[in-house]
Amino acid sequence: MTAVWDLPDFDQHEGVHAFTDPESGLRAVIAVHSTKLGPAAGGARFWHYADTGLAVTDALRLSRGMSFKNAMAGLELGGGKGVILAAKPGDTITTEQLEAFGRAVESLGGAYVTAEDVGMSEARMKVIAGKTRYVSGLPVASGAAGGDPxxxxxxxxxxxxxxxxxxxxxxxxxxxxxxxxxxxxxxxxxxxxxxxxxxxxxxxxxxxxxxxxxxxxxxxxxxxxxxxxxxxxxxxxxxxxxxxxxxxxxxxxxxxxxxxxxxxxxxxxxxxxxxxxxxxxxxxxxxxxxAGGIINVGLEYLGHGDEAEVKARIARIxxxxxxxxxxxxxxxxxxxxxxxxxxxxxxxx
CATH class of the missing domain: 3.40.50.720 (NAD(P)-binding Rossmann-like Domain)
Incomplete structure (x- = not known):
């Protein structure tokens, strides 16, 4: 069996964490690539993979990409990614699985900040936020940074x-x-x-x-x-x-x-x-x-600026x-x- 750090897409990741919750059926991977510039921020995706190795590879590649994306966008954030495994194509994530994922994020103590990605939504982020402080992409008031990226x-x-x-x-x-x-x-x-x-x-x-x-x-x-x-x-x-x-x-x-x-x-x-x-x-x-989406939810999490600031930073892409x-x-x-x-x-x- 190949160790995680011997995989081709392992790139000096600071941590690769596998989570299971038998009661809800949650299986998830959270990869933290870098926290050099700040907490490792990156969305969580809910997706079906043909095998679990592909899920780990996806988490490794996406978290590295988030480190690079956040650095190039000038954000005080590192790079991470959450991958929640669907049992079969077309599955819908349950409230219990979202809550279990929230507890997994919380257990990392702020090293990883989650938000929306494929298969997720503002409503699902609200459920996760009931179990962890380390979440962004939540519904916000008009004119504020944040919300759907x-x-x-x-x-x-x-x-x-x-x-x-x-x-x-x-x-x-x-x-x-x-x-x-x-x-x-x-x-x-x-x-x-x-x-x-x-x-x-x-x-x-x-x-x-x-x-x-x-x-x-x-x-x-x-x-x-x-x-x-x-x-x-x-x-x-x-x-x-x-x-x-x-x-x-x-x-x-x-x-x-x-x-x-x-x-x-x-x-x-x-x-x-x-x-x-x-x-x-x-x-x-x-x-x-x-980078527009992470600029939005990143500034929401960091508490820096409003929607106008988000759009001004996006305009620099x-x-x-x-x-x-x-x-x-x-x-x-x-x-x-x-x-x-x-x-x-x-x-x-």
Missing amino acids: GPYTALGIYLGVKAAAKRGLGADDMRGVRVAIQGVGSVGGGLARLLAADGAVLTLADVNADKAAALAAELGADHVAADAILTHDADIFSPNALGAILTETSIPALKAKVVAGGANNQLATRADGARIHERGILYAPDYVIN PERLDQVWDDSARTGEPASDVADRIAQGLIGR
């Missing part, structure tokens, strides 16, 4: 997509720019609505084909099958579903000149960042472009992307490697 993530990605269109396509606005969006949930759907208002030509896809079709009808967009969107003929491919979709096999089939989206861990391996770079495709590193792309152009390194190098410097790795 999804719209803020979508806003940051929208600004990043526009910056990428200007950089990679020479487009001063989004009118007529063809964008293929993979995943139309809270984030991808929010992005689609913002781009549609700017006159972008959208093609949508989701594993829930009916959801993609309904949003396409609302926005006057096209929709295709989920397995066709990555190779769709578009100017920009925007992945906003699950990660590891940019691979040795899929990258050569990309038709887009730009990849800019909100999915975490889009690159299956570090080498895939070099593959995109070698193809001359402009890549927006995921943890730089998708294009500047950080330009910094990465400028350095990539100067050094010839892939944008993904440049972003990693900058983030690692910020957290002292």
Whole structure:
């Protein structure tokens, strides 16, 4: 059996914790990558994995990404991630499991701060908050920082997509720019609505084909099958579903000149960042472009500023992307490697 610290995605993590609660059926992993800049903040996701090893790998990769994301966003937070295992696809998490997860978070004494991710919601965060102080993404008053991070993530990605269109396509606005969006949930759907208002030509896809079709009808967009969107003929491919979709096999089939989206861990391996770079495709590193949500819930937890401050910080996402792309152009390194190098410097790795 391979020890956790011998796994390929173990990256000097400060802690990897496995939790079970027989009464509720909870099985969860909390990975704390770094607390160098502050408590390890990162959402909890509820998901079914084909085997438990994949859940641990996901927690390791996502927590490392959160360390880099929070550092690049200038937040006084480290990086962590919670993964709650669903027994089978389509399962719904129970109140008892949420409470058990809250107790697990509390047992870490503030080393990890949780919030929403895939399969979670403000209402579920409220249940968790009944068992731990170390939670964010809770309902807040109008004008305050906090609440559902999804719209803020979508806003940051929208600004990043526009910056990428200007950089990679020479487009001063989004009118007529063809964008293929993979995943139309809270984030991808929010992005689609913002781009549609700017006159972008959208093609949508989701594993829930009916959801993609309904949003396409609302926005006057096209929709295709989920397995066709990555190779769709578009100017920009925007992945906003699950990660590891940019691979040795899929990258050569990309038709887009730009990849800019909100999915975490889009690159299956570090080498895939070099593959995109070698193809001359402009890549927006995921943890730089998708920081809007953690900026929102991070400032909520830290008690720094209001909604206006959140939006002001999100507005700086294009500047950080330009910094990465400028350095990539100067050094010839892939944008993904440049972003990693900058983030690692910020957290002292």
